[in-house]
Amino acid sequence: MDTTAMHIANGIVNGPVSMVFVVIAVAGLAVSVWRAKADLDDRLAPMAGLVAAFIFAVQMLNFQVLPGVSGHLLGGTLAVILVGPWVGSLCVATVLIVQCLLFADGGLTAIGLNVTNMALIGTAAAYLLVALLLRILPRTAGGLGVTAFIASIVGVVVASQGFVLEYALGGTTDLSLTGIAATMAGVHVLIGIGEGLIAATTVMTVARVRPDLVYALRRFRKPAPTEVEVPA
Amino acid sequence: MSRRLGWFLAGGLLVALLLAGVVSNFASGSPDGLDYAARQGCTFNADDEITGGTCMLQQEGEHQMGDSPLAGYALRGIDNEFVATGLSGVLGVLVTFAVGGGLFWLVRRRAPR
Numbered sequence: 001m002d003t004t005a006m007h008i009a010n011g012i013v014n015g016p017v018s019m020v021f022v023v024i025a026v027a028g029l030a031v032s033v034w035r036a037k038a039d040l041d042d043r044l045a046p047m048a049g050l051v052a053a054f055i056f057a058v059q060m061l062n063f064q065v066l067p068g069v070s071g072h073l074l075g076g077t078l079a080v081i082l083v084g085p086w087v088g089s090l091c092v093a094t095v096l097i098v099q100c101l102l103f104a105d106g107g108l109t110a111i112g113l114n115v116t117n118m119a120l121i122g123t124a125a126a127y128l129l130v131a132l133l134l135r136i137l138p139r140t141a142g143g144l145g146v147t148a149f150i151a152s153i154v155g156v157v158v159a160s161q162g163f164v165l166e167y168a169l170g171g172t173t174d175l176s177l178t179g180i181a182a183t184m185a186g187v188h189v190l191i192g193i194g195e196g197l198i199a200a201t202t203v204m205t206v207a208r209v210r211p212d213l214v215y216a217l218r219r220f221r222k223p224a225p226t227e228v229e230v231p232a
Numbered sequence: 233m234s235r236r237l238g239w240f241l242a243g244g245l246l247v248a249l250l251l252a253g254v255v256s257n258f259a260s261g262s263p264d265g266l267d268y269a270a271r272q273g274c275t276f277n278a279d280d281e282i283t284g285g286t287c288m289l290q291q292e293g294e295h296q297m298g299d300s301p302l303a304g305y306a307l308r309g310i311d312n313e314f315v316a317t318g319l320s321g322v323l324g325v326l327v328t329f330a331v332g333g334g335l336f337w338l339v340r341r342r343a344p345r
Contacts, residue, residue: 213240
């Protein structure tokens, strides 16, 4: 693997704006921890650890999207479907923090930018799409796969525009913002398709093996009508 | 934790270890989407050094954790790239599972008994 960095490095966005996003990231993660407690039980907690570890692994697998350009999974959609939006955002953040501190990937000063884009913005966009699509699509492995595919594309493109926003506020080079926005969006549509295929394969596999472990199938559906004994 | 869940977690972890430990060596070495955007506007020589132009990459600063033994998804002291990438991936999966799983276990909702 020649590419050894895949997240925002130090210095690309200036110090003050980076610090503002550290505050935003900490606040967002604090809300996530608070809301995640209601979801985390004896079964979801270890499952969430596995989801984080799996996202770390798949983020190492850069796939080619254009000649000379690769991409990798961000993981928000996968996490939202398997463990829910709050725990899911914490899974992605855990991966980013481990990558920053141990693997020197994604600047320490830029950690707030990376967490905001991938763990908060991208995951939130994916969550909205998943919640919407699962109201329309059949709650089968196939429906879940289509949901994962579409939500991944939207989530990845929205996350990429998070960077554009941060760059607009504190970019350290004099470059055309529309150019950066277009490049980021265009490349990330392709990366989103790749992420969509990986996320769809993963959630469909889990849905077939252990449907009871898929958060989206348990929580985003209307409660099944309970059979009531009708007195004769 | 039930035994069935234990088997599922073990299976999932094994898949993650294989992906990070083995498959990672077959990943694309091209710049990713963000890195590609950061390089737009500059020209590069054969050694991948910037030779001219204006791009975001020029402003990239040093990483505070650049001295980490795992920096850059390698393992200090191991020259074989295949082994270094694989081992760093395996360590990353185990650390992420331990840290993530441990924190989630600590904040979990205890079943009222």
